[in-house]
Amino acid sequence: MGQLWDMRPLARKLGAFVALTDDELTVLDGLHKRRRTFVAGRELVHQGQSDRSAYVMISGWACSYKLLPDGQRQIVDFQIPGDFLGLRSILLHMSDHTIEPVTDIEVTEIHVSDLLDAFASAPRLATAVLWAASRDEAMVVEHLVDVGRRDAAQRMAHFLLELGSRLTLAGMGSRDGFACPLTQYLLADALGLSSVHVNRVLRQLREAGMVTFRDGQVTFQDHDRLAEFAEFDPTYLDQVGPLLT
């Protein structure tokens, strides 16, 4: 993967939905004006903050979460290259969550007015971003089902399979597995479990010969059986081909 490819994680993602023309790609490239880096643990977007910029992830991992006044935390999702950070915040005029890098990350900053200008000059980009937002919402729905109705082992299995599918689409994983910087504490806050429980569930899945998470590497020992166990249907993540051609 060359530098041009790395520069265009958003084009890669939106291109799955809309077959982008050269003009549209030029408009999209014009958005990538200001590249920034953030170190792990330093917040990009703070809950309650009103901001005018969103970001597109170029490299690294981040997480978005809500902090409750009693100190409890619910992780809503993790972000990987190609994902928007804080798009919902600029549209709603106010951030309803905090975004924090899990690893050091590189992002492109996008000002809301530039984004709206881009939509005006290349309207199909707005449709493509609407698709990307729908996909993000589908993931939050799955996390709601994880926490509300799946047992601990199933929700862990479903979550790792979802991450695997997303990373595969981003060129960072396969059916064999993926490199994963998430700690057991982060998994616990995403899945509504204690970290002790996370540890127990991971051992259970490993001993069942389905998936191993060790030394920053998730290895799908038996992807099909794990998917069956988790009742994982990746339809909401896969894009079979551009809807708009």
Place this chain on the structure above:
Amino acid sequence: MGQLWDMRPLARKLGAFVALTDDELTVLDGLHKRRRTFVAGRELVHQGQSDRSAYVMISGWACSYKLLPDGQRQIVDFQIPGDFLGLRSILLHMSDHTIEPVTDIEVTEIHVSDLLDAFASAPRLATAVLWAASRDEAMVVEHLVDVGRRDAAQRMAHFLLELGSRLTLAGMGSRDGFACPLTQYLLADALGLSSVHVNRVLRQLREAGMVTFRDGQVTFQDHDRLAEFAEFDPTYLDQVGPLLT
């Protein structure tokens, strides 16, 4: 509220985000071609179904849910007038959830190709729909936090306050309360509680003098205290004024 107003629940909603021009309103009205009614309990969109139409609610209440193979159900959200039904499904080419009317409902059917044509001829509509989708996502995030981290009484309180705010924006509620056709079974499946637990929590909130839900009517006895108890911040629902003018 006259008939014209009732015919335009979507224009009312999107108009909160984008100050719609006459041309844009005409395009939007052109989408409302086919009015349909569905009786309570008859599915509009079935999980796993691939469809080419979405709907906009004109009157009544619906709910969207995911059914797990073991028969458990997680209600993702309830829909009220002005809300889209199945928008995510047409964008993702596949429904990841089922939508069912809670009461008899009236909807307008919108074909995906008409929607995309509308975006092409009036690009700001795509931005407005993206805003509406972001607001829907913010609600799902709150439901995730409800189920993952709020205790039973707080999550019930938060949920009723959210419904109250949404209905107020739709002209169907106020700080005093709203008419509510939801059963305790529906509340239970939305909040990840048993219906016995729902009953107990509602009694607790009523005895605390904060909110009463009886005979199809939610009455906020003390809206401010309830909001404080639930740590309810309606920022994600309120639109202070059009972002695009």
